[in-house]
Amino acid sequence: MLKKMIKCENLTKIYPLKNSRGYPALKNINVDVKRGEFVSICGPSGCGKSTLLNILGFLDIPTKGQYYFKGKNVSGFTDARRSLLRRREVGFVFQSFNLLPRLSALDNVKLPMLYNKTPNREAGEKAINLLRLFNLEKKARNSILELSGGERQRTAMARALANSPDLLLADEPTGNLDSVSSSEIMKELKKLNQKGMTIIMVTHDVNLASMTSRILEMKDGWLRE
């Protein structure tokens, strides 16, 4: 019943370094993620979790190996095509929220829709609905700087859902939050997953990882289930 959404074959990422052969951040990663799964990638800092997430989210390209997304080999895609995939297929939630402080919460949520050429009014309505989903409709016009950490991360989640993507990538989404806000965010992620959203979450917190349906462990660029 669960169809494959992601398939990685021998994914390798080597960062070029001066005066050496380069630093291998990912080594022959082979992994499949099915539609509707909630996967967590665990591991210590510097083990390559974020690099893998960046490749899965089309922000980066592998040095070697193949990456199939919904059956299509996307490893050789140009920057423009990867941008389109980022726009339509994935939503990002970052540890440091990565919201634009000069814009209001509403405008931040609208941003991906505007890049997707959604008409301004429609984008505004959809953004309000998304903020309502995360109990933030009253703070829609507030500047990001006026929101608490938890509110900021919920705004970031609303933004990640703006273009109704099939895949949500969360890079340490609770890393900058207190325990109450963390559990709220995890609850929201679980809710989204129950609605059918595929989620891949990077964390070094084993407790959080245990709340997901599948745990992948990374160490020194290697991945194991």
Place this chain on the structure above:
Amino acid sequence: MSILNLIKTAFVEIRNNKMRSFLTFFSISIGVISIMYTLTLIYSMNYRTRKAIEISGPGRLNVELKNRWRAQQEGEEVVNDFLTLDDAKSVRRNFPELYMVAPIITKWVRLSDEMFEQFVWVMGVDLEWVKRGWIYKMKGRFINQYDIDNYARVCVLIEKGGWIKKPRWLKFWKWKDRFQEYVKHNDMLGKTIALGNSLYKVVGVLKEPPAEKNPKTFIGFGGWEPNIIVPITTAQRFLSGWSNSAGIEKIYIDTGSPRTIEKYKRMVKQTIKSRHGTKLLFDVKDYREVIKSQLADKQRDMITVLIIGIIAILAGGIGIMNVSLATIYSRIKEIGVRRAVGARQIDIMAQFMVEAMMLGFMGGIAGVIIGFLGIKYLALKGNMDMLMLRWWMSVIAVLAATLTGFAASLYPAKVAARLDPIEALRYE
């Protein structure tokens, strides 16, 4: 992202960096002001030249005596000889195909009529004079061949047309032309007036069109205009002056076409030379060159202003480039976020370019407003060139400013677009 959203984002950035934006506007607007000023001058000069040629004829040549003092300075032998009416007649005889050969003589003469007394410029002409530059409405008649042949003491007065709506700057102008007041307030036609020591009958009055409709208003060069016209033979015989009785001052020639100017310039020169030997110091001037030399000073001014303008607008451009680069370095994280949510390189480029173009555009608008007011002020102060301001000059000036913004943003926008999204996201 739609252009409207890009503009909105640009506005937010401009508003958030008020001082930086103001400085850029400032230098861009100086450039725009000087562009507007230069365009007005160029337009005015072209207009004047075109109108001057239109009035004086397309193939205009002026035969004039050389400036004696200058000739002496240049080491030429100065002789006491003049152009004569017979020179004009022989040019006419030799080249009947010429459209106009008009001998001219001017005299500074005392006019008296009962209690009125005034020195005026009197011009002696023959019938050919009417062929070019006739802008008048005539009351009575003009001088005729009979008058010329018989040294008739008749004259035609020239009355100015006034203004339909007097410009404001003229309202502060207290000086009044007494002769014009005199002509305006007296029924001159048929009257007898004294010019020098003889009495003349006023047979006609030539009324110029109102200044707004008078092409001569905006030509503005050529110096004085005559007040009274008399037959050239009469002027020679009866009006005292510097020349001997045979002498005339100038011969205006119109070949009828600009193509034949060079040819007739040579031939007319030869004809007159052959009548005087090599002694007579005269020149056959192409009227277009006369205009050019009269406009040379203005052209120099214009080039200076243009250079200042170009430097200012370039400085503005460099300012924009600098601002854009500085903006990029302070917004690396933002670029990363935008890339992460799906912006392509071209979207990032477009955003920075629109921002820079908006800076140029808004600076341009500010410049146009200040420039417009400044030029209007100069026009109010009596600078006739500044009356030639046209709306499209503002459009060109704003376009130039916007284009400067565009050009200045190319490099920074490219830098921004090429940032690695991951590096940009990590940037603190």
